[in-house]
Amino acid sequence: MSDRPFHHGNLRAVLLEQAETVLRERGIDALSLRELAREAGVSHGAPRSHFIDRNALLDALAERGFVRLADEVREAAAKAPGDYVRTLRAAGTAYLRFGLREPALADLMFAAKADGPSPAVSAAAERLFDTMTSIMSTGVAPGGYDARDVGRLTLLLGTTIQGISAFIASHRITAAQGEALLDDAITLFIAGAAAGRQSPSGK
Amino acid sequence: MSDRPFHHGNLRAVLLEQAETVLRERGIDALSLRELAREAGVSHGAPRSHFIDRNALLDALAERGFVRLADEVREAAAKAPGDYVRTLRAAGTAYLRFGLREPALADLMFAAKADGPSPAVSAAAERLFDTMTSIMSTGVAPGGYDARDVGRLTLLLGTTIQGISAFIASHRITAAQGEALLDDAITLFIAGAAAGRQSPSGK
DNA sequence: ACCTGAACACCGTTCAAGT
DNA sequence: ACCTGAACACCGTTCAAGT
Numbered sequence: 488m489s490d491r492p493f494h495h496g497n498l499r500a501v502l503l504e505q506a507e508t509v510l511r512e513r514g515i516d517a518l519s520l521r522e523l524a525r526e527a528g529v530s531h532g533a534p535r536s537h538f539i540d541r542n543a544l545l546d547a548l549a550e551r552g553f554v555r556l557a558d559e560v561r562e563a564a565a566k567a568p569g570d571y572v573r574t575l576r577a578a579g580t581a582y583l584r585f586g587l588r589e590p591a592l593a594d595l596m597f598a599a600k601a602d603g604p605s606p607a608v609s610a611a612a613e614r615l616f617d618t619m620t621s622i623m624s625t626g627v628a629p630g631g632y633d634a635r636d637v638g639r640l641t642l643l644l645g646t647t648i649q650g651i652s653a654f655i656a657s658h659r660i661t662a663a664q665g666e667a668l669l670d671d672a673i674t675l676f677i678a679g680a681a682a683g684r685q686s687p688s689g690k
Numbered sequence: 691m692s693d694r695p696f697h698h699g700n701l702r703a704v705l706l707e708q709a710e711t712v713l714r715e716r717g718i719d720a721l722s723l724r725e726l727a728r729e730a731g732v733s734h735g736a737p738r739s740h741f742i743d744r745n746a747l748l749d750a751l752a753e754r755g756f757v758r759l760a761d762e763v764r765e766a767a768a769k770a771p772g773d774y775v776r777t778l779r780a781a782g783t784a785y786l787r788f789g790l791r792e793p794a795l796a797d798l799m800f801a802a803k804a805d806g807p808s809p810a811v812s813a814a815a816e817r818l819f820d821t822m823t824s825i826m827s828t829g830v831a832p833g834g835y836d837a838r839d840v841g842r843l844t845l846l847l848g849t850t851i852q853g854i855s856a857f858i859a860s861h862r863i864t865a866a867q868g869e870a871l872l873d874d875a876i877t878l879f880i881a882g883a884a885a886g887r888q889s890p891s892g893k
Numbered sequence: 894a895c896c897t898g899a900a901c902a903c904c905g906t907t908c909a910a911g912t
Numbered sequence: 913a914c915c916t917g918a919a920c921a922c923c924g925t926t927c928a929a930g931t
Contacts, residue, residue, distance in 0.1 A: 494912090494914060514804060521904065530916045532907085537914090541905065590802035599793035599859035601717060612862065642863065643874055647846075650853025656802035659815065660845065668846055675846070679878030697895060697931090724923065733897045735926085740895090744924065 499537040501527050506548055510591045520544065546605045549596045553611035556585050556596075557618045564622045571626035572677060578622050579648050579669045586652035587662055593652060619645055632680040640680055647672045702740040704730045709751055713794045723747065749808045752799045756814035759788050759799075760821045767825045774829035775880060781825050782851050782872045789855035790865055796855060822848055835883040843883055850875045 495501070502523050509518050520541055521531045538544040560581045567577035586593040596612075604612065623641040627634045648669065655665045698704070705726050712721050723744055724734045741747040763784045770780035789796040799815075807815065826844040830837045851872065858868045 496914095498914085519904065520906095531905090532917070533915050535906080535915090590804075594802045597856045597860045597862075599797045599856075600861070601793075603861035616862075639871070639874060642857075642867070643850075643871055643878070646853035646857050646863075646871060647850045647875070648853065649856055650849035650851065653800045653802075653852055653856060654845075654849050657800045658803070658806035659800075664845070668842070668849060671842060671846055672850070675882030676878055679882040699895095701895085722923065723925095734924090735898070736896050738896090738925080 495527065495529055495533070498527060498529060498533060502534055502537065502544070503547060503551065506544060507551075507592070510548065510595070511589060514591050515545075515595060518545075545595060546608050548592065549604070550608045550611040552589070552592045552596045553608065553615050556582065557611075557615040559585055560615070560622070561618045564618075571631060572673060574622060574625055575644070575673050575677075576670065578619070579644070579673065580666060582648045583652055583655065583662070583665055583669060586656055590656040593656060597649060597653075616641070616645065626677065631677060636680050640676060644672065644676060647676075698730065698732055698736070701730060701732060701736060705737055705740065705747070706750060706754065709747060710754075710795070713751065713798070714792060717794050718748075718798060721748075748798060749811050751795065752807070753811045753814045755792070755795045755799045756811065756818050759785065760814075760818040762788055763818070763825070764821045767821075774834060775876060777825060777828055778847070778876050778880075779873065781822070782847065782876065783869060785851045786855055786858065786865070786868055786872060789859055793859040796859060800852060800856075819844070819848065829880065834880065839883050843879060847875065847879060850879075 505523050505526055506518060509523070518541075520534050520538075524531045524534050527533075534544070538547065560578045563581035564574050564578040567574045596608075603609070620637065620641045623637050623644065624634075626632060627637060632640060651660075651665045651668050651672075654660045655662055660668070708726050708729055709721060712726070721744075723737050723741075727734045727737050730736075737747070741750065763781045766784035767777050767781040770777045799811075806812070823840060823844045826840050826847065827837075829835060830840060835843060854863075854868045854871050854875075857863045858865055863871070
């Protein structure tokens with residue numbers, strides 16, 4: 488532990504990895520740049536070469552979170568057999584389980600920020616939204632809902648899942664209740680959109 | 691500024707008031723006990739007599755937030771004229787506007803916490819839930835949904851509104867989009883629950 | 894019961910200097 | 913290009929002591 492070269496060579500990745508662990512195990516308040524540097528075996532000023540400040544590190548974490556969440560949702564949907572309702576359910580469940588596994592990270596990803604998300608975070612979030620949209624699109628053909636309702640339904644399901652996730656993370660409901668709510672939401676959304684073919688937003 | 695009595699007499703309330711302002715204007719990261727003490731004109735140790743630590747202050751803020759939100763939702767619902775759908779819409783809109791006015795506070799109220807909310811916060815949150823439940827109950831009689839669906843529908847609408855609020859606060863959608871989504875959600879939920887009288891959660 | 898003020902350990906951030 | 917290490921200003925928290 489003494490002949491480590493001057494250049495770490497891997498510092499950025501190591502910091503992010505450690506940061507995710509701290510976030511998961513001890514929450515965002517316990518996340519300190521100095522501690523991360525200490526554990527990486529570098530001086531406390533070193534992280535500055537990779538993250539301009541603590542917030543930049545948090546942004547990078549949020550960005551990675553969105554990418555991972557999008558991947559997990561897409562995979563879950565791809566593996567789901569059968570009709571589009573089951574696909575939606577699988578995607579939604581994957582979303583909820585991500586929040587269950589990484590509550591602090593999920594919080595960070597959707598935290599209220601005065602100036603909005605950084606471009607990188609925004610792009611990663613859009614990736615998730617695109618994934619959800621393409622999954623929602625599979626329900627158009629079989630006589631489900633109309634193609635022009637996809638955007639709105641995606642947003643509606645997305646916000647609902649996000650709300651369920653927040654309720655679980657803040658211990659307002661249990662995970663089981665959350666999954667039941669997800670089922671209800673999908674059923675009602677789909678049924679409502681397919682049955683009431685008149686525009687739902689009509690006054 | 692020199693003949694102030696030893697006992698502030700009002701410190702707890704002043705700290706909370708100032709804290710809400712800081713939270714609103716500069717976010718949770720800018721909230722410092724020492725600064726609050728400074729602005730209240732007391733020593734930095736003084737807040738300790740009222741809040742055991744920073745987290746206790748945050749809990750008190752969240753608790754007050756839930757009480758205020760419940761009040762605003764109840765009032766909005768009471769003032770809403772006409773049928774229960776409009777009442778629900780008014781209640782939901784009040785909820786969204788609270789999040790718009792106090793994004794950081796709303797974040798705090800629904801933040802993921804490892805050990806769950808404190809008893810006081812939990813009680814205040816329940817007050818909000820009770821308010822939502824009683825509003826949702828007004829839709830039972832007129833041939834809307836079944837009485838045994840009220841609990842589930844309340845939870846579903848609550849999570850959905852929360853999700854919409856989070857999407858707005860994190861700049862994922864605009865406030866106008868959020869209100870449109872709320873309309874859609876209410877329409878679909880009500881329509882789905884009233885029309886499909888078979889249990890929505892049935893597999 | 895409430896507040897003061899010193900003390901302690903910890904931060905984030907900056908920046909000249911080194912490699 | 914990346915890292916070191918001193919320096920600065922700021923925290924939260926504790927606690928004996930004052931009123």
